[in-house]
Amino acid sequence: MLGKTAGGLFWMFRYLERSENTARLIEAGFRIALTRPDAAESEWASVVETAGVRAGFTDKYDAFEGSAVVDYLLRDTTNGSSVMSCIEHARSNARLVRTALTREVWEAVNESWMALKEALKRPIREADLPGVLGLIRRQSALVRGALHGTMLRNDIFDFARIGTFLERADNTARILDVKYYVLLPAVSQIGSSLDNVQWETILRSVAGQNSFRWLNGPDISPREIGDFLIRDGRMPRSLSFCISKITGNLTYLEKQYGQDYECVKQARLLHHRLDNTPIDAIFDFGLHEFLTDCLRDNAALGMQIEEDFRFSG
Amino acid sequence: MSDQPTFFDELQYPSGDPRRPYEDFHAWFSGEDLKRLKKKSSEAETFFRRTGITFNVYGEAEADERLIPFDIVPRIISEREWARLTKGIEQRVRAINAFLYDIYHRQEILRAGRVPKELIASNSAFLPQMVGVTPPGNIYTHIVGVDLVRTGEDDFFVLEDNARTPSGVSYMLENRETMLQMFPELFTKIKVQEVSDYPTRLRRSLAACAPAATSGKPVVAVLTPGIHNSAYFEHSFLADNMGVELVEGHDLRVVDGRIAMRTTRGYKPIDVLYRRVDDDFLDPLTFNPESMLGVPGIMDVYRSGGITIANAPGTGISDDKAIYSYMPDIVEFYTGEKAILKNVPTWRCSEADSLAYVLDNLEELVVKEVHGSGGYGMLVGPAASKKEIAAFRAKLKAKPDNYIAQPTLALSTCPILTKAGLSPRHVDLRPFVLVSPNKVDITPGGLTRVALKKGSLVVNSSQGGGTKDTWVLGE
Numbered sequence: 155m156l157g158k159t160a161g162g163l164f165w166m167f168r169y170l171e172r173s174e175n176t177a178r179l180i181e182a183g184f185r186i187a188l189t190r191p192d193a194a195e196s197e198w199a200s201v202v203e204t205a206g207v208r209a210g211f212t213d214k215y216d217a218f219e220g221s222a223v224v225d226y227l228l229r230d231t232t233n234g235s236s237v238m239s240c241i242e243h244a245r246s247n248a249r250l251v252r253t254a255l256t257r258e259v260w261e262a263v264n265e266s267w268m269a270l271k272e273a274l275k276r277p278i279r280e281a282d283l284p285g286v287l288g289l290i291r292r293q294s295a296l297v298r299g300a301l302h303g304t305m306l307r308n309d310i311f312d313f314a315r316i317g318t319f320l321e322r323a324d325n326t327a328r329i330l331d332v333k334y335y336v337l338l339p340a341v342s343q344i345g346s347s348l349d350n351v352q353w354e355t356i357l358r359s360v361a362g363q364n365s366f367r368w369l370n371g372p373d374i375s376p377r378e379i380g381d382f383l384i385r386d387g388r389m390p391r392s393l394s395f396c397i398s399k400i401t402g403n404l405t406y407l408e409k410q411y412g413q414d415y416e417c418v419k420q421a422r423l424l425h426h427r428l429d430n431t432p433i434d435a436i437f438d439f440g441l442h443e444f445l446t447d448c449l450r451d452n453a454a455l456g457m458q459i460e461e462d463f464r465f466s467g
Numbered sequence: 468m469s470d471q472p473t474f475f476d477e478l479q480y481p482s483g484d485p486r487r488p489y490e491d492f493h494a495w496f497s498g499e500d501l502k503r504l505k506k507k508s509s510e511a512e513t514f515f516r517r518t519g520i521t522f523n524v525y526g527e528a529e530a531d532e533r534l535i536p537f538d539i540v541p542r543i544i545s546e547r548e549w550a551r552l553t554k555g556i557e558q559r560v561r562a563i564n565a566f567l568y569d570i571y572h573r574q575e576i577l578r579a580g581r582v583p584k585e586l587i588a589s590n591s592a593f594l595p596q597m598v599g600v601t602p603p604g605n606i607y608t609h610i611v612g613v614d615l616v617r618t619g620e621d622d623f624f625v626l627e628d629n630a631r632t633p634s635g636v637s638y639m640l641e642n643r644e645t646m647l648q649m650f651p652e653l654f655t656k657i658k659v660q661e662v663s664d665y666p667t668r669l670r671r672s673l674a675a676c677a678p679a680a681t682s683g684k685p686v687v688a689v690l691t692p693g694i695h696n697s698a699y700f701e702h703s704f705l706a707d708n709m710g711v712e713l714v715e716g717h718d719l720r721v722v723d724g725r726i727a728m729r730t731t732r733g734y735k736p737i738d739v740l741y742r743r744v745d746d747d748f749l750d751p752l753t754f755n756p757e758s759m760l761g762v763p764g765i766m767d768v769y770r771s772g773g774i775t776i777a778n779a780p781g782t783g784i785s786d787d788k789a790i791y792s793y794m795p796d797i798v799e800f801y802t803g804e805k806a807i808l809k810n811v812p813t814w815r816c817s818e819a820d821s822l823a824y825v826l827d828n829l830e831e832l833v834v835k836e837v838h839g840s841g842g843y844g845m846l847v848g849p850a851a852s853k854k855e856i857a858a859f860r861a862k863l864k865a866k867p868d869n870y871i872a873q874p875t876l877a878l879s880t881c882p883i884l885t886k887a888g889l890s891p892r893h894v895d896l897r898p899f900v901l902v903s904p905n906k907v908d909i910t911p912g913g914l915t916r917v918a919l920k921k922g923s924l925v926v927n928s929s930q931g932g933g934t935k936d937t938w939v940l941g942e
Contacts, residue, residue: 155712155730155731156712156714156718156728156729156730156731157718157729157730157731158715158717158718158729159712160731246694249519249694249699249703250694252703252704252707252713253703253706253707253711253712253713257518260519261517261518261519264516264517264518264519265517268516268517309731407731411731411732413732463731464729464730464731464733467717467729
């Protein structure tokens with residue numbers, strides 16, 4: 155496979171994952187705005203922060219007003235991480251790697267692009283927002299379904315999955331990091347209902363609120379949320395799950411190519427650290443510091459993968 | 468139905484009876500509901516959009532991906548007609564290869580005075596860098612798309628020999644897929660010859676031209692200028708359907724005297740490169756130094772037998788419009804036979820007598836740039852305004868060598884589906900020809916281009932043309 159193709163696949167799936175994550179973030183923010191109007195502005199601010207586009211947003215707008223945030227995150231093509239930008243990037247990468255995709259995967263991406271282009275043509279009215287966010291999630295599921303149902307399980311598949319999980323790990327780490335103050339033990343002692351809402355938002359942003367209840371019952375504690383999103387290998391958006399998938403796909407590549415890679419060593423190390431650091435130790439060390447390390451290590455892993463597999467020269 | 472009786476209509480005689488090849492189709496069509504067909508027709512567009520079979524139009528930044536309109540009425544060719552065409556095409560393609568070998572080696576045809584020396588020496592399509600270079604298997608034109616037009620029952624003319632990098636084959640294949648999905652019942656009623664194995668034939672044909680440096684199974688790759696090229700869809704389509712890599716210049720470099728592509732596992736040599744990049748951009752060290760699309764040093768590797776480039780650099784000298792008028796002589800010179808396919812009479816404006824005639828008759832003629840393509844920069848006299856003709860007259864006088872002129876051909880018509888039912892439109896035909904040392908392989912079918920505007924003779928997609936599925940009937 156061409157190095158360029160591997161890179162194209164990696165980025166195509168990163169962007170697809172990002173568009174889905176952004177839709178979920180907005181969904182969670184929207185819910186808070188509806189149920190707790192007084193907390194709306196600070197919630198929208200943290201949504202923008204989590205999406206990693208605060209600088210661009212504040213250049214353009216003075217306040218974190220709901221419709222502005224939604225527009226910036228969904229439609230604004232000057233925002234390189236908006237859903238529309240992501241789907242454009244994803245499709246353009248898909249065209250680049252067209253020969254590596256099955257017809258069904260290509261058509262799913264192309265169809266998503268057409269559907270979202272149409273849906274995001276005009277500013278989204280509040281009444282239409284749930285429908286549009288649902289559409290984004292469904293389109294993402296369509297591509298994923300086509301990928302799983304039709305692609306060979308070879309290096310092509312591995313690079314697609316690695317892109318997906320690296321992006322997802324980043325996203326979960328950022329959601330936690332932006333909200334880490336509500337998970338701090340000192341604050342959580344207060345146990346006010348506002349905190350409960352905040353925790354719930356965290357879970358909603360990763361589509362994990364019910365799963366969490368099934369696993370942990372009605373009591374929400376910072377320790378358990380942290381454990382769920384960082385270390386629980388059953389939760390498909392937890393850091394541990396993502397890193398273990400990345401490690402798995404990299405290991406397949408190593409086997410298929412019959413060669414040792416630096417990036418695989420790095421991934422194993424990250425995986426090992428997550429598995430062997432109890433949640434209490436993470437809180438003792440400092441959640442923010444821990445998450446900062448995770449984000450930095452993910453970025454380094456991404457660059458090492460790019461180098462090891464010759465994405466660009 | 469035919470409202471232009473002066474043109475040969477392929478569907479029916481002036482009496483309204485269908486011609487033989489269209490009988491079964493005509494019977495089926497007569498029993499169909501026009502509304503249903505119109506609905507099918509709009510379904511086809513959705514199908515093409517989803518597939519992504521779009522093309523980019525140069526100079527239109529906004530709507531940068533467009534569909535070539537597809538018409539659901541097939542263009543039908545009988546087995547007998549096809550047999551004659553293929554004989555003529557094979558003869559012509561063999562002659563072109565012999566001509567190219569000769570022109571880049573001993574130049575016998577110039578010595579014999581059958582083609583004027585000046586025409587070659589001063590021609591920008593002639594590549595001095597190819598003199599004395601013998602491509603693997605002696606094949607220059609691995610892929611040819613001969614443009615044919617028809618004016619009567621037995622009158623086929625070659626309009627152009629596209630011997631550089633002819634495009635459009637993906638439409639031949641996708642149009643057929645679309646028809647199969649929309650009208651499966653038609654294909655059970657009517658025996659139509661397969662085109663879907665074209666990519667397999669292409670890969671086989673390219674592999675058969677592998678250079679001596681090849682070890683093991685030949686590695687084939689398609690070279691594209693990139694995703695912004697107007698034919699990118701086709702490049703990726705062909706690579707995908709052949710099961711070979713689609714590469715760009717920056718994926719390639721010279722490694723140990725071979726052209727190698729950067730894979731996830733390091734550099735891997737390529738044996739046959741099906742390039743969809745023009746000669747000029749192929750190698751910045753040899754041709755255009757500004758080119759970012761090619762591979763520095765590829766011409767050295769080529770000359771030393773390290774890679775097959777398909778088509779070979781320099782084939783443009785054979786499909787140049789100034790050379791075109793000599794094709795009957797060229798066919799005769801190399802095959803010893805009369806050309807089976809006719810040439811369109813051509814006035815070379817470089818010759819004083821011809822120029823005078825052309826200037827006197829601009830209203831009647833089609834005037835083309837010698838190196839032009841895609842329907843750009845040409846004058847269709849009968850369709851042009853007085854002002855356009857006057858402007859063209861000035862251009863022609865200023866640079867007569869740059870032009871040839873031909874009579875306005877009475878192109879045959881084939882109906883398209885309109886709101887009111889069938890309506891005749893002018894068509895041409897581009898069959899796709901594969902050449903290897905083993906054989907000349909012509910897929911039964913091709914790209915039928917149709918001028919969608921009533922009365923228009925310009926079929927180019929960039930100028931409002933559409934396409935049709937092309938059926939060659941089986942026994």
